[in-house]
Amino acid sequence: MAQSDRRSLSGPLSFGLVLPLLIIFLFVFCWPIIKLLGVSLFDPAFTLDHYREVLGNDFTQVIFLRTFRVSLLVAALALLIGYPIANLMRSSPPFWAMVIGACVLIPLWTSVLVRSFAWTVLLQRNGAVNAILQSLGITNAPLSLLYNEIAVIVAQAHVMLPFMVMPIYQSLRAIPDELPRAGLSLGASNLAVFWHIILPLSRPGVLAGFLMVFVVSLGAFVTPALIGGPSSMMLATAISTEITEKFNWARGATLSALLLIAVAVLLLIFSRFMQLNKLEQK
Template sequence: MSVMPITRRAFFRGRPTSSREYGPAISLLLVTPLLLLLLGGFLYPIGGLFWGSIFAPEATPKHYLRILQEPLYLLILWRTFEIAFLVTVVALLLGYPVALAMARVSGRAAMLIAACVLIPLWTSVLVRSYAWIVLLQRNGVINNTLQETGLTQAPLQMLYTQGAVVAAMTQVLLPFMVLPIYSVLRTVPDDLPKAARNLGAGSLLAFLHVTLPLSLPGVTAGVLITFILSLGFYITPALVGGPGTLMMSTLIGQQTTELLNWPFAGALSAVLLLATLLLVVVFRRALALNGGFKLG
């Protein structure tokens, strides 16, 4: 008895149609709402802001020259990238062990760790920023505790400092570092580190040569997400930082809401966006060359 070969079309006959079998017209129709939302909610306002910084009435490229010529704006730009870098490094150092614990434990312990990571995402950033003010102010919880225990004689200046901004932003953005790393670590088989230890490697060497390299895609995603979000953070630096730690987002907000200088705000936004894109491209390129893999 002969058996007819099962073709791909015959195998999938009667089954739900795959998205790959949709024609170009139907595929374009399906993504049209998302494209319209992207155009109306992102590209149009951003493009209008950039256009107004150069071609609007009474607007010339002098705004970009002003950014390059006045040291204050270059200092704020540098401080923005410095704080974003520090927040990313601290979030990585704190978030990786948490993600590793989430991926290795099970049961109630895993649920407890996941709750500690996810519950802050359900709390307003404004509320969490005010909580840091309560903790760090001169008569706050930390200063009162230090004075009552005799460790300090007078209140310490902790609020409106760069350290306060880094700590508050790290606490807010920590879940964005933990979740991508956890999503990759949970796919790493437990047999691989065990095999490394059976071959004579210690726990540290097994982690450095097996677990850490396999988790690099999650680390890269978490680093990029945290760094990019840090560059545009507005509420927390404005409340916890003060004038001494002014960042680009706060400066742009002042130019639009207080000074009504929209062309200059557009120039600041364009410089920040271009600098961010340049760093992301360099970061991806460096990973592709040194890490042996590419994102996406």
Template sequence: MVALNPPASLSVAQADNGGRLAWDARLERLVSFAFTLPCLAVVALCVLVPCAWLFFLSAFGSDGKASLENYQRILDGASYARIFITTFQVGLATVAACVLIGVPFASFINGLPPRRSVIFLAAVLLPFWTSLLVRAYAWLVLLQRTGIVNSVLMGLGITKAPLELAFNHFATVLGMTHIMLPIFILPVLGAMRNIDSALIRAAASMGASRSYTYRRIFLPLAAPGIAAGAILVFVMSLGFYVTPAILGGGNVNVISMRIARSLSNYSNWGAASALGVLLLVFTALLFALSYGVQRVLLSRQRS
């Protein structure tokens, strides 16, 4: 047999074509990077620079010299520990309420026909069209001692005295759940809609009941979306200010309220910046935890 070698001109043409493709790919990456430069500049100006300034302010004590005085005060103060505990308790309670309400509701929307699901999804997104302040005061009108809920309960004879429904942890968690529930449902619903319906039909063809299929197949496949929604709700709950201030009535002190008090009452930028830095560190750790959990869940699904 005679080996047929390609002509030299063809090899040169292939090399030129390969070089041209590599140059086009490199040029495309450069153009894409050039288009992202304005966004990167905005992020650096609005996020990175304020965070760097926050770290800078927290590193100076009351005498204007560099020290860890602000962090030491937080570590030694029992009041700061209670504030952090309260903040995490409220955040975890909000996450638990969103999971208990949001997962069944997202499953219900996912099982509806497209036209009907749009109606329920619009009802979920409706709170986004209302001011955060208005929603907090609306709950206050409902829950206070002379509010609608207590008036109805006493009018029906269910209770003889007004219930303490406002200005406590219950009212704060309820208001925050109302605000964060749409944010939780959207990633959960997205994960549920990406589940291959053939897997559900295959389980049904093997004799699995609907409840068994939901528990052992549907929910594990939606777990990455549920984890992402839970972490997102918890991280955002750590920085809430308006809802705890109004519905908590001064009885629920969270980190954001302490930061505002340090600035408005004492003009102590160092202490407020140290609290902000710690909150930022906790948020970064939670995002790292969320990324690790999602990778583990996705790897289990692939295996």
């Protein structure tokens, strides 16, 4: 039997290679979070007053509910738009799949700030959307399309669309072509094949994309600040206001900690759900 040519690294050498990454992780990620929790819990002694005040404040509760509602709707809209795009990429020839993928991914090369400003141009009173609506006779006067939750949902869904399309596309690519063909050959309709074969097998990608878009939208700052305005303030904007305008670091840190805890809980639930899903498939 031929011996393997692979060489295993010694323990100290492996640790030395991983050490730079570990240092970066500790000082760039862990240490700021520890400091954040410390500011929210120690003022200067240990106290939970900041959490009681934030959780008991009606205005803060409205912001939390709005943030979760808008993020959920953003993920749902991105799923409705992204799934057909991913399915079209899967069923297209390689060249056209590459073109569609490029159209999805190229906006990632553009700053979120630029894309958000583009939506303000489109949705303003003398923008392209109002001009089209008036030219078609749908409206007689310009509509107020900016600075509301609907505008935030549409613009944020556009920003998050690549993060929805690519996980779904990878799940669809993993489905063997023989399975849909077998369903069609046995007399099933295209809708039945999609509902009973393609959609269940693509569920991991759907869940991963939905969770990614939802979690990232929870902490979105640029798009809600530019498109939503004060009447549609979300949690990231509220945190920025507390720290940069009111200089209330304790309250800003408390809001950030609560958002971090909520995201951690969602990730744990998703991880547990995926484990159960794998057990069911086995």
